[in-house]
Amino acid sequence: MPNPTAAMLVIGDEILSGRTRDANMHYLAQELTKHGIRLSEVRIVPDNHDAIVGAVQALSAGYDTVFTSGGIGPTHDDITAEAVADAFAVPIGIRDDARAILQAHYDRQGSTLNEARLRMARIPEGASLIDNPVSAAPGFTLHNVHVMAGVPTVFQTMVASVLPTLTGGAPMLSQSLRIARGEGDIAGPLGKLATAHPEVEIGSYPFIKDGVYGANIVVRSPDGAAIDAVIHELAALFPEAQ
């Protein structure tokens, strides 16, 4: 059975402007791989209602699971919850359980649940909440879309609480061989090896380091023995590999 698929939608002007570098995508990619779920597409869109709606609809229809990151805070540019509700044409409003979670949190902190913070209790109809042990404001799951915070520490705890609820496949294993020769020298034999072994995926990732051309050859499969066998053949083809 093929592994379940996932997509990620990163919402954030600050990443598209080059001001900050996204960290959540790389984290999620690694976690999904461990869990046997194949991250099949990532999109990054700005804090723009229509862009978010369109991407949520496309990704939700195209993949088993979707994770979003960013735009669920209390400020004017946090528009993800409304956009996800609109993507599924469901109403959104303040929900009592979300409000209670926030109220308890701000009571403990000695701050007030003001109008801005109350926006974080707006949850689309039919969604279930995702726990946020870091800063209380919950994420939510609507259909196959998990809506999570952009702050990396919060994102990571939300991923940790969502992942066990998903059906994973066999974890995708991989092994790599570093070959300090130009890809052009490797490509012929490597292509034949890939054709002979459709049970694994073979990728070649070239690098140029200190003027030396090389490639990391990565063999991927849920089947560790299949990987071992191909790596063995690969090492025999390229005895200089490390």
Place this chain on the structure above:
Amino acid sequence: MPNPTAAMLVIGDEILSGRTRDANMHYLAQELTKHGIRLSEVRIVPDNHDAIVGAVQALSAGYDTVFTSGGIGPTHDDITAEAVADAFAVPIGIRDDARAILQAHYDRQGSTLNEARLRMARIPEGASLIDNPVSAAPGFTLHNVHVMAGVPTVFQTMVASVLPTLTGGAPMLSQSLRIARGEGDIAGPLGKLATAHPEVEIGSYPFIKDGVYGANIVVRSPDGAAIDAVIHELAALFPEAQ
């Protein structure tokens, strides 16, 4: 006049699997911002023909310019050139000028232009070549799509040769203020400020650092004086800001 828009398509299983972290997107985002071009969407797809074709078509139709990264080397998993040709329904074949560039390069190196390397001379009909001073194998531009290498040093030199050919807008300037208060305390006044100043974009990017909640407030516009004025108001609203 609004700034021209761009999209980026990153092609690479290795990024989606979490094995490597993309560096090209962050680089391109910064370069485009300097050049006054607004990076409006990024997609990351695997080394899959249909996924690349679909993304190229969608992004090419949706934005002024598209940049792709990855998949133009000599190995079996390098399928970007064919996919881009198919996206525009044009034939692809070995082109004499591209072959001559490769031949000269490998002659200098004392290596041979073998069958695998010759694949890098396959250029879609109607495309123009993008110079690659690092490792010779050219990128190409077809319609509004610039097809570039994934190796960061090569990607960067290709961006450097493509950017001057594009019409930029006024460079997007930005200034930020760091406020060590929870976004919930900032959100109300900040939202009013954003409504009062539609001539700038105001983004709030929260962080949690050593248990302290805060946000970086970023004000963006091509107009430096407009930014200064808003930052001034912002600093008056939040005297504790840095």
